[in-house]
Amino acid sequence: MLAVEDAHRLVLEQCQPLPPERTPTAPAALGRPLAEAVACDLDVPAFTKSLMDGYAIRAADGGPLTVIEEVTAGRVPTKTVGRGQATRIMTGAPLPEGADAVVPVESCRADGDRVEIAGPPPAPGDNVLPRGREMRKCEVILSPGALLTPQALGVLSTCGRAVVLTGRPPRVAVTATGDELVEPSAAPGPGQVRNSNAPMLLAQAAAAGGLARDLGIARDTAESLRAAVREGLRTADVLILSGGVSAGKLDLVPGILREEGVVAHFHKVRLKPGKPLFFGTAERDGGRRLVFGLPGNPVSSFVCFELFVRPAIRRLGGHAEVDLPAVSARLGAHFTYSSDRPTYHPAELMLAPEGWRARAIPWFGSADLRAFLAANALLVLPPGGGALPAGAAVQALRLEA
Amino acid sequence: MLAVEDAHRLVLEQCQPLPPERTPTAPAALGRPLAEAVACDLDVPAFTKSLMDGYAIRAADGGPLTVIEEVTAGRVPTKTVGRGQATRIMTGAPLPEGADAVVPVESCRADGDRVEIAGPPPAPGDNVLPRGREMRKCEVILSPGALLTPQALGVLSTCGRAVVLTGRPPRVAVTATGDELVEPSAAPGPGQVRNSNAPMLLAQAAAAGGLARDLGIARDTAESLRAAVREGLRTADVLILSGGVSAGKLDLVPGILREEGVVAHFHKVRLKPGKPLFFGTAERDGGRRLVFGLPGNPVSSFVCFELFVRPAIRRLGGHAEVDLPAVSARLGAHFTYSSDRPTYHPAELMLAPEGWRARAIPWFGSADLRAFLAANALLVLPPGGGALPAGAAVQALRLEA
Numbered sequence: 001m002l003a004v005e006d007a008h009r010l011v012l013e014q015c016q017p018l019p020p021e022r023t024p025t026a027p028a029a030l031g032r033p034l035a036e037a038v039a040c041d042l043d044v045p046a047f048t049k050s051l052m053d054g055y056a057i058r059a060a061d062g063g064p065l066t067v068i069e070e071v072t073a074g075r076v077p078t079k080t081v082g083r084g085q086a087t088r089i090m091t092g093a094p095l096p097e098g099a100d101a102v103v104p105v106e107s108c109r110a111d112g113d114r115v116e117i118a119g120p121p122p123a124p125g126d127n128v129l130p131r132g133r134e135m136r137k138c139e140v141i142l143s144p145g146a147l148l149t150p151q152a153l154g155v156l157s158t159c160g161r162a163v164v165l166t167g168r169p170p171r172v173a174v175t176a177t178g179d180e181l182v183e184p185s186a187a188p189g190p191g192q193v194r195n196s197n198a199p200m201l202l203a204q205a206a207a208a209g210g211l212a213r214d215l216g217i218a219r220d221t222a223e224s225l226r227a228a229v230r231e232g233l234r235t236a237d238v239l240i241l242s243g244g245v246s247a248g249k250l251d252l253v254p255g256i257l258r259e260e261g262v263v264a265h266f267h268k269v270r271l272k273p274g275k276p277l278f279f280g281t282a283e284r285d286g287g288r289r290l291v292f293g294l295p296g297n298p299v300s301s302f303v304c305f306e307l308f309v310r311p312a313i314r315r316l317g318g319h320a321e322v323d324l325p326a327v328s329a330r331l332g333a334h335f336t337y338s339s340d341r342p343t344y345h346p347a348e349l350m351l352a353p354e355g356w357r358a359r360a361i362p363w364f365g366s367a368d369l370r371a372f373l374a375a376n377a378l379l380v381l382p383p384g385g386g387a388l389p390a391g392a393a394v395q396a397l398r399l400e401a
Numbered sequence: 402m403l404a405v406e407d408a409h410r411l412v413l414e415q416c417q418p419l420p421p422e423r424t425p426t427a428p429a430a431l432g433r434p435l436a437e438a439v440a441c442d443l444d445v446p447a448f449t450k451s452l453m454d455g456y457a458i459r460a461a462d463g464g465p466l467t468v469i470e471e472v473t474a475g476r477v478p479t480k481t482v483g484r485g486q487a488t489r490i491m492t493g494a495p496l497p498e499g500a501d502a503v504v505p506v507e508s509c510r511a512d513g514d515r516v517e518i519a520g521p522p523p524a525p526g527d528n529v530l531p532r533g534r535e536m537r538k539c540e541v542i543l544s545p546g547a548l549l550t551p552q553a554l555g556v557l558s559t560c561g562r563a564v565v566l567t568g569r570p571p572r573v574a575v576t577a578t579g580d581e582l583v584e585p586s587a588a589p590g591p592g593q594v595r596n597s598n599a600p601m602l603l604a605q606a607a608a609a610g611g612l613a614r615d616l617g618i619a620r621d622t623a624e625s626l627r628a629a630v631r632e633g634l635r636t637a638d639v640l641i642l643s644g645g646v647s648a649g650k651l652d653l654v655p656g657i658l659r660e661e662g663v664v665a666h667f668h669k670v671r672l673k674p675g676k677p678l679f680f681g682t683a684e685r686d687g688g689r690r691l692v693f694g695l696p697g698n699p700v701s702s703f704v705c706f707e708l709f710v711r712p713a714i715r716r717l718g719g720h721a722e723v724d725l726p727a728v729s730a731r732l733g734a735h736f737t738y739s740s741d742r743p744t745y746h747p748a749e750l751m752l753a754p755e756g757w758r759a760r761a762i763p764w765f766g767s768a769d770l771r772a773f774l775a776a777n778a779l780l781v782l783p784p785g786g787g788a789l790p791a792g793a794a795v796q797a798l799r800l801e802a
Contacts, residue, residue, distance in 0.1 A: 026600030026615075027583070027607040046589055051768065074581030076592040092697065095446075096594050134771050140773065149800075151773040154601030154699055156584035158770070162600075180475030184426070184558035189446060191495050198428030199563075200555030206428040207551060214427075220473075233591055242703055297492065298555055300738060308470040326753055352727060355756045367452065369559070370542065399550075399681050401507040 001270040004307065004342055005311050007279070010265050011308050012322070014281050014290060015315035018168040018237065025162055026153045027382055031209065032166040033318040034146040040139055040159040040347040043132035049095040052127040055086040055108055055115055056099035059185055067113045067312075071096065086115055095128055102127035118164045134323070134372045145320040167318020172210035174201045174235035175228040177243045177253075186255045196369065197242040197301050201233065201294070207315040207400055209237065212379060233260060233282055233289050241297030243277075253293060255280075262291050269308075272341040273300040273366035277308065290316075299365035303344045303378065306399065324378070324397040329356035338385035346375035358396050375399065404672040405708065405743055408680070411666050412709050413723070414714035415682050417690060419569040419638065426563055427554045433567040434719045435547040441540055441560040444533035453528045456487040456499035456509055456516055460525040460610035468514045487516055491731055496529055503528035503769065511670045530610040536560070546721040568719020573611035574637035575602045576629040576642045578619045579697060597770065598643040598702050602695070605706045608801055609714040611639065627657050633685055634661060634690050638669065638717055641681075641710065646695030654679075654694060663692050670709075671784075673700040673742040674767035678709065691717075698767035704779065707800065725779070725798040730757035732793045739786035741772075750797055776800065 007143060008170040020035030030332075058081060065086035071077045077096030081087055087096045095102070104127060104286060135141055141159055146152060148166065156164055176198040184194045186341030198214055205212035213236065218228040234238030241253065250312040254264065269277045278293030292309050294301045329349060337343060337360075346361040360379055365373040377396040388394070403411075440613060451457060460465060461481060466487035472478045477652060478497035482488055488497045496503070508520030536542055538608045542560055542625040547553060549567065557565055562741030585595045599615055606613035614637065619629040633640030642654065655665065663681040670678045679694030693710050712723040736742060738761075747762040761780055764772040778797040789795070 026603040027613055030607055031606045042589070045594065046767070047592065051766070071581055074592055074621075089465055092594070094580070095615050101492065116434055129768050133765065134769055141573050142774070148602045148772075149774075150604035150774070153604045154597040154703070155774060157597035158699075160585060160595065162586040178474055178493070184561060184565065185563040187561070188443070190447065190508075191475055192561055196555040196558035199558045200551045202427040203431045203551035203554045206431055212428055216698055220475075233794070243717070255553060266641070298559075301553070302552060326695065327752055341699045351756075353729060353756070355754065356752075364534065365452070367446070367530050369552055373547075373556060375552070384441065 001264050004269060004271050007266055007269040007277070008311065009307060011314055012314050013266070014288065015312050016288070017317060017318040018170060018221050018316050020165040020173055020318065021168045022163050023166040025156050025164060029148045029164060029166050030150065032148050032169070033320065034142055034148055034152075034164060035144055035167050035318055036141050036165040037144055037163060038142045038156060038159055038164065040137060040141055041134040042160070043137050044135040044158055045129055045131055045133065046315045049093055050089045050093050050102045050127060050128050051129050052102050052104045053090050054104040054127065055100045056089045056102050057086045057122065058083060059101040059117075059122045062121070064114055064116045067110070067115055089222060100124040100128070106295075108182070134255060145318070162355065169209050170237040170313050172205040172238045172240065173215050173232040173237065173401040174198050174211045174212065174240045174242065174311060175215035175218045175232060175282045176203065177220065177225060177241055179220045179229070181217045183217070188255050196298055197296065198241050200298065200302060201240055201242060201305060204302070204310065205240070205313060208310045209317045209319065212353060222252060222254065222256060225252060226260070229256055229260050232303070233284050235290070237287065238290045238292070238309070238313060241291070242301055243294070257291065267293070270341050271307070272292045272343040274298060274304045275300075275341070277304050279308065295366070298369035299366040299372065301342045302369065302372060306378070306397070307344070324399065327356050327396050327398060329358040329385050329394050329396050331388055331390055331394055332357045333390050334388065335360045336387045337381055339381065339383060340385050343381040345379040345381055346372045347377045347379040347396055348374055349377040349398060356396070358394055402669050403667050405670060405672050408667055408670040408678070409709060409712065412713050413716055415666070415788070416687065417689070417715050418719040419565040419717050420570060421719065422569045423564050424567040426557050426565060430549045430565060430567050431551065433549050433570070434721065435549055435553075435565060436545055436719055437544055437566040438545055438566050439543045439557060439560055439562060439565065440542050441536040441538060441542050442514060443561070444538050445536040445559055446530055446532055446534065448532050449532045451490045451492060451496055451503045451528060452495050452530050453503050453505045455490050455505040455528065457482055457490045457497050457503050458487045458518075458523065459484060459500060460502040460523045460527065461579055463522070465515055465517045468511070468516055469784045470497070483489040492597040498752055501525040501529070546719070570610050570612050571714050573606040573613050573639045573641065573714060574616050574633040575599050575606065575613065575620045575641045575643065575650055576616040576633060578621065578626060578629070578642055580621045583620045584618070598697065601699065601703060602641055602643060602706060605703070605711070606714060610720065611714045621653065623653060623657060626653060627661070630657055630661050634685050634692075637690070638688065639691045639693070639710070641713060642692070643695045643702055644695070656666065658692065668694070671742050672708070673740050673744045674698060676701075676742070677703045678705050682707065691701045696767070699770035700767040700773065703773060705772065707779070707798070708745070725800065728757050728797050728799060730759040730795050730797050732789055732795055733758045733760045734791050735762045735789065737788045738782055740782065740784060742784050742797045744782040744784070745798075746776045746780040746782055747773045748797055749775055749782040750778040750799060757797070759795055
């Protein structure tokens, strides 16, 4: 059976970043990756400016000075500061010709148009920000792939950019399949269960940076499944079929996918929880569609999304980092598990003074989504099982908050 | 001058969570805090069910069995499994009366309506999920304040909730003030600078969970500032005036705020970068408005937002965790700083095997937003300055990704 690493590689091999799109900087571009190199179109600051409210002077001048002008931010000085002269200046205003320092107003004694420096003698450059100190004209400030944080959006604005090229968030369609499913707001009848996977997967897709859309519940009939598959392939970059790969449906779903032009890349992966996991691709309207068939068990669905679908969504969206961040941790307590496959176990990671500490959350298996409420990580456990003592080194994947 | 801790306390004293609102679970409620206790309205699972595709049997039975029925998910068994009998069952289908275990199809040899167990003899309960194993009817599953992760939204759906009470995201209005400002898309004239603070603050507000709205640039006139203040107090829970507290405007802004009914709580805090920082409150339409006057320097604005405005937005939004997460780290390299105030220095935190390692990012002061591009944390440095050797223990506040 396919190893997790190989399945992961096969998925990413099919993922190319979508064509970038022009996006207004704030707040629309927040959290997206930049898809162009951005250079500043001017020196920043564009003029040598005062960092304080005070007096622009010649640092070499000692005695009382005559105030010749006042400059506020947004205005420009009209007079050159000569020997024995000063210009009253506000924070952010351009330093006048002739001046080479600013003395803060708190360090001055002013009397009419006369001012005296009360504090220590100033040095050239004091409280002055020289032109081009932060950025030089034409210098590349941000590179493709840079994550657009609030501070990056501020810097882009300084560079004159109100619109930038960013990765395009992939459209993700989710359909839960199964005759047993009812909507969460309904009371399940005998043998029925509520559809909890679709809301969870829609939220996971949104958290991964996708534009998530619910296609509703598909029933276990060729007509219903085909309609969902067609709608998904027509409108989305990524189609997720939840519960479409259980053995009872294996007669139906692969045939429909084949008919719709979906090429299967794999349908089983060696992991717990998970195992049945379909991945295929189709070409539509000049673009590649990714199709994931996730197991119907909520936890299998959750874990398979984080390991395989999330990286795909992020790669399509142009992100450089696509996988859950991996950390090394130590077990806080003794922990025993049994599994014949590589296992992803819900865990709570805490930062202790000596590093990450992990607590394995009691969990009875792939139907136990409740155990994941307190989880902020997945422990990555090798196949074979065993008893791990307190303090044992483990690998963990951090889930996003 | 007011200490950071005291200013922080004064801000939070004025913050009460806004009245919660009814929110569709997915994906609208993602990332919000739950504002009610949620109990499950039924046992989960509501019926004892099969965890595998296989045969429902009596574990005590040994020999060949007669298949009496087939049950798929969503259907209900109609026959009781007697001695020597089996029901073909699919994953998720209810276990028929009489049966106490499921043997996976891979461990069986079937021939017409006869089936034989090929693997090890089953034990009662094998591959069966008993009714109520995950949740009991009326049991409280999620408590107020719980962060709505994808898995929590899945669990809420299982509990029958398509709509839940969540914290309400506060409306945050941002206005940048200053005659020197031009829009980012414009070419600045002599003495002018682009408005980079508003895009940054809008993104910070959105990242903190607020509904951010740009009120545009206010000019340094009573009319323009008054219009922005009125509009902000009328339409938002939090009004941010960027650059409204520099000395050059101190004649204007406090008077206007007073006239509009804003009570000042403080206007200076002992920190670097920052210092001038106004905080006030006003009552409007039966609700409390918070007013922050942030320094015009981009870095001061950024840091003051993270330290004081973000906690306010998150508290109003009903979050339990309101502050940036604090971590202990070790300096990766020798670092010298000088400051007479508690200082928040841009830093890059990396996870080393032994814990967090911090790199102080070269930074020339509050005009240098560019230094924050690589920052994912703020080093918290005590006043006085000094030389910190490589390996020195430091405190850091992690910025959100």
